[in-house]
Amino acid sequence: MEKIKVLEKILSANDRIAENLRRELKEKRILLVNIMGSPGCGKTSVIERTIKEMKDLKFGVIEGDIETTMDSERLSSLGIPVSQINTGPFGGDCHLESAWVSGAFEKLNSEGLNIVFIENIGNLVCPAEFDTGAHVNVVVLSTPEGEDKPLKYPLMFRTSHVMLINKIDLAVYLDVRVEKMKENARKINPGLVVFEISAKTGEGFSAWEEFLRDRWKNL
């Protein structure tokens, strides 16, 4: 009971900070995009390819990680500003909160940026419980994870605006039914926008990039 009360207090403060951040970034004409998904679904690779391909826009990344800076280093090598959040070995390590994102954004050299990606902690559960302040929530679900995941982790698919079905190039080697994966996701969230992509081959990226560009223009 005490645990739940404390959690509620944290959540409402989190929501307030998230709303402020969202408004502030809208005024600055910066689109904040929160990328979520399981460990190994391809979050970093999706961000990497999107930034490399969309040369007409300027990107930054807020990188959430538990202990390492491996993904930050990989993304910094693209010559873009990256701000790292290490959630530490215990306590709040399984998700990102809006205050941390807000703090990381302040440290980011954001002058002239158009889109900032948040790479959330690899986890299909907890990140969905916390509003980060992003304008767009994206869940990356890779084909090897299986078609039942939207039903088993519904909150993630309910709070996401976009589902990227990644590693679509692997589907041919798997028993997964991609149509069923989409059907399950839309049972949870009928308004979900879905793109089938491969961060490895580039398949499907033009539609996803068009969506992003459009969201940024209409921010």
Place this chain on the structure above:
Amino acid sequence: MEKIKVLEKILSANDRIAENLRRELKEKRILLVNIMGSPGCGKTSVIERTIKEMKDLKFGVIEGDIETTMDSERLSSLGIPVSQINTGPFGGDCHLESAWVSGAFEKLNSEGLNIVFIENIGNLVCPAEFDTGAHVNVVVLSTPEGEDKPLKYPLMFRTSHVMLINKIDLAVYLDVRVEKMKENARKINPGLVVFEISAKTGEGFSAWEEFLRDRWKNL
């Protein structure tokens, strides 16, 4: 701060219950095996094949899930006792605690069982923070998740006794280096026992099953 204090209180109660459960099951000669891993790494499939193949032992399953009973139904069809824990849509949904496992065990028809699997919530972060009372902790890491995961989610690999590298049959289609995956895991936990398996083809299962049989005999 308040959050952390509450968390500590929960943890020490959790550890006490876990110790009691572990002792109780040892006396009953039942080996409790906690299966953890990301969503879609193949936890249910590993449990399913192991039970089907090890006909000389009697199994039960404690199934952790957030909302659905899909995995329980799948495992019940093997004709074994299954006890379900639904962690609910909010609060403690990202992991299993020893009190819940203990309660689920009481509801399980455990007469004559040799090994009980706990299928934990699909999550590479939170389940590792809570002792469930299991004698053996197993992390299932599938090849599509990538070789860097032990470094990025170290607590999971530190608290596990066994790593099952699943979907080894897919490795040939991926850029993943399985040797590097093992090397990274052993950097975190030099004593980790590693098996390369495929729950789809059955590759590598005999060594894993031999390990389980041996642990049960020497409980």
